[in-house]
Amino acid sequence: MQDESALVSAARRGDKEALQSLLKRNWGWLKGLVYGMLADSRDLDDVLQDVCLRVITQIHTVRDPERFRAWLAIVARREALKHLRRRPPASLRQNLESFPSEAYAEDPLEDVERRELCDRILDAVKTLPEKYREVFVLAHTGGLCYADMAKVLDVPITTMQIRLLRARRMIQNHIMGRRESQVQEK
Amino acid sequence: MSEIDTRLEILIGKRLDGEISPGEQEILERELAADGQARELFEQLRQLHQCSRDVIASEVAAGAGAEEIFERAWRENAGFSWRRVLRVDGRLRFAVGLAAGFLLGLALHFVLASGEKPPHETTSQPRIARKIPSEIDRPVGVAPTIDPQASRQVMREVDWYVFTDESGDPWLIEGLREGMVRPASFRGELH
Numbered sequence: 273m274q275d276e277s278a279l280v281s282a283a284r285r286g287d288k289e290a291l292q293s294l295l296k297r298n299w300g301w302l303k304g305l306v307y308g309m310l311a312d313s314r315d316l317d318d319v320l321q322d323v324c325l326r327v328i329t330q331i332h333t334v335r336d337p338e339r340f341r342a343w344l345a346i347v348a349r350r351e352a353l354k355h356l357r358r359r360p361p362a363s364l365r366q367n368l369e370s371f372p373s374e375a376y377a378e379d380p381l382e383d384v385e386r387r388e389l390c391d392r393i394l395d396a397v398k399t400l401p402e403k404y405r406e407v408f409v410l411a412h413t414g415g416l417c418y419a420d421m422a423k424v425l426d427v428p429i430t431t432m433q434i435r436l437l438r439a440r441r442m443i444q445n446h447i448m449g450r451r452e453s454q455v456q457e458k
Numbered sequence: 459m460s461e462i463d464t465r466l467e468i469l470i471g472k473r474l475d476g477e478i479s480p481g482e483q484e485i486l487e488r489e490l491a492a493d494g495q496a497r498e499l500f501e502q503l504r505q506l507h508q509c510s511r512d513v514i515a516s517e518v519a520a521g522a523g524a525e526e527i528f529e530r531a532w533r534e535n536a537g538f539s540w541r542r543v544l545r546v547d548g549r550l551r552f553a554v555g556l557a558a559g560f561l562l563g564l565a566l567h568f569v570l571a572s573g574e575k576p577p578h579e580t581t582s583q584p585r586i587a588r589k590i591p592s593e594i595d596r597p598v599g600v601a602p603t604i605d606p607q608a609s610r611q612v613m614r615e616v617d618w619y620v621f622t623d624e625s626g627d628p629w630l631i632e633g634l635r636e637g638m639v640r641p642a643s644f645r646g647e648l649h
Contacts, residue, residue: 288532291528292525292528295524295627296524296525296528297530299524300518303518303625304514307514307517307518311521312517313517313518313521313562316520316521317519317521317522317527320521320527321527321531322531323533324527324530324531324532325530325531325535328531328532328535333504337489346558347468348562386509389505389509389614390509390513393506393509393510394513394517395522397510397513398516404621408510409514409518411475412507412510412511412514412515413514413515413518417477418477433468433471436471437464437467437468437471440503440506441467443506443510444502444506445505
């Protein structure tokens with residue numbers, strides 16, 4: 273974290289390398305957060321580019337280098353929201369169709385049941401309310417501990433844990449609901 | 459869902475996310491060993507966690523890398539670097555705005571002032587007046603140019619002349635008493 277503060281200070285002075293390092297360090301969760309907001313990966317790169325641009329132009333406004341991650345999360349949320357307002361809403365079907373299923377079908381031994389489960393999970397993630405979706409995606413993008421996730425989301429750690437628990441329950445209920453309805457159909 | 463289930467779910471979640479402390483790990487192990495339903499829940503959540511990681515990783519992994527996107531943004535920003543040159547703080551911006559407003563007002567004042575013709579300029583005769591030939595036929599009468607009902611204070615009398623041009627068209631010429639002549643109007647109906 274001390275390194276990150278030093279990088280923030282250098283970036284504020286206009287050091288391009290420092291700025292790039294900062295973004296690279298935080299890229300995983302940043303991408304996850306934006307994905308959590310957009311609920312699909314259609315315009316992920318465009319929004320991330322806007323976030324980078326905002327960081328480049330506004331880094332001098334970061335007063336406390338220790339709070340860089342919280343600041344970056346706010347910037348990312350704002351850009352994602354701006355993008356969501358601009359773009360036409362996509363149906364869930366479109367979102368699911370845009371999902372590259374080949375990405376996890378490379379392993380020939382992977383069974384159909386697991387693929388179906390993954391599809392159902394993705395379906396459930398996309399239908400989660402935003403605050404639950406972002407915490408769930410952050411937790412599964414990797415790279416952040418609970419304390420850092422709470423900082424990024426700007427909520428107490430207990431709130432973050434409860435949200436994650438509820439998100440898991442909602443997804444589980446969604447999957448179980450699907451399974452039950454499939455059994456009934458059979 | 460009972461409070462015990464919630465606590466168990468939190469412990470399982472912490473275990474899956476790698477956030478569990480040794481003490482909590484011990485408690486969880488005991489619960490799992492003693493309760494079959496707890497083991498089933500653990501298995502469900504473990505499978506959910508694993509699939510979620512894979513699914514989200516494949517979703518998020520799509521697209522360009524951090525370096526490429528950063529470079530694009532850097533280039534885009536360089537294109538607009540002139541904006542940074544013009545970046546001024548609030549007070550300076552206010553002062554600049556005030557000065558610009560003052561200059562604009564001053565310019566507007568001079569433009570409007572130059573638009574008003576002084577009285578002596580109105581005596582300059584229009585082009586048609588210089589071309590009035592000597593064969594103006596005759597004065598046809600004196601008529602007020604302004605309706606006396608409309609304005610009681612201002613009344614000016616004019617003389618009217620009829621003039622026939624080379625092609626035989628009749629023209630009605632308005633000649634002001636003060637020596638001013640307005641552009642003539644063609645009156646086809648005059649014979």
